[in-house]
Amino acid sequence: MPPDDTVYVHLHVPKCAGTSLNKLMKRRFGDRVLTGDDPAKVAAFEAMSNAERDAAYDCVAGHFPWGVHEKFGRPVRTFSVVREPVSRVCSYFNFLHLWRQHPSHEMMARTLTDLSDLTPEWLRGRPGLRQQWSNFACRAYAGRGVNADTYGAAERQVVDAMRDGRLVVGPLQLVVDWLREEGVIGPDDAPGHDNRSRDHPVTSAFVWASPETLSPRAHALIARRNRLDAALLEAIGWTNFVLGRAERPADAGVVEGAQRREAA
Template sequence: MHSPFFFLHIPKTAGTTLNHIFAAKFPEDTICSVYTKEENEFLRKISAEEVDRIQLVQGHIFVHNFNEFFSGAFGKYAFTFLRDPVARVVSEYNFLRTWPENHLYRYLNEEKVTLIDYVSSQRPELIYRGKNLMARSLCGAVEDGRSMLERAKDNLQRLYLFGITERFDESLLLLKRMMSLENILYEKHNVRKKRSAITDEELEVIREYNSQDIELYKFASSLFDQRINDLGDDFKKELAVFKNMNERYQRIASLLMKQNADDNKDFIYGK
């Protein structure tokens, strides 16, 4: 059976930027996006004929049984991204609190849920929020006597590839090789303006409730270092060239966006 690429998109790990890159690579009708209950249901019932049509599956997908996943059509070219757990939790909280279209927007604002509440709460609405999401996303639901962290580490190593958000350019070059991507120049998407630093108390609570994600991230970062070092000097040269090109691209894109905004203002105000 044909095996499409499979992007296990953990929220707030630069997935939106990646999805824009993928949209330029794959025809729209060959991408299966899985971000809603209906889309998850479709993926569970997908036929072999439909799998053959798909080149990429992407989305917030919970894998129930990773052993079955890796032995099936979707597990062969599966990949994900991990992010510093503290930064990921803070970003998720700020995003959900300020994006009106998400289902927690009203609840977080009407109940005046603080960052500490968001992370530590055992209320049904928040019980799985801000607590070891990366480890839970990679451990599956099938218990085998090992800890969640052990299973997450094992499954991370079984993925075809994983990236690190804080080392996005290196990760993107690995994806380029894996997926035969031609143009990977990018603008950052879904990036919020920097907010004030979190307090020591908030930091302590986030670390307490995300201890397994912190250990997983340390493990992943060390493994990522090894894999990059194994690629040698040629990869370092390729990375330096790409960084230079993409910095130029982002400057030009920023200027064009500013010009378009100015032109729109002139049109609106009749200038």
């Protein structure tokens, strides 16, 4: 049983060290962790009552959106790792080319071998990837679709959840340190380096993507499609500073003035 009867939920944003954290949770909780790997188990989980979930699970870890906490009667603390959006998309692109088993591998090998050639038209024709590569963190942490009109409410929801302790989100080391402080993992426990793009053998000819080598046009397109994620990550950084979990962010950017004044 975890400390204080708490259920721990890991919201896995793709290409943010989530596979390594999921495996760490499996080692920690064994059969009492639910992952998204088995659709039948996820369906059974959804069909359970809150009391049945309380009895069966101490952890949920995988590609789940915000809201899992409502499925338990026990106290729940949710955590997640964030990554700069353009870097995340570059890593996702490399991974799709390197992992032959991925359903999108062949399509990528045929249609986009250099992320610098990315266009809005290419994305429009591939709605699944468009969703994965566009403001994914906002949707994951808000538990719903987010646009420019609803972003303010989504940011307030995330910041409020961080401030009252229901949500811990930040860079990998911040999250690992918090898990140790909570007693969820031991002082010597750490996530491995699973599913890293550079660890996969090259299975197709493609140009390795990185933010530094992208064409200005492709970099701007990806940044534009993730501008809400960028704003949210900045608000998360300031909130972690206010909470004493991180150093003061270097760039205030779009963070609301009230948050800046509180942080100062």
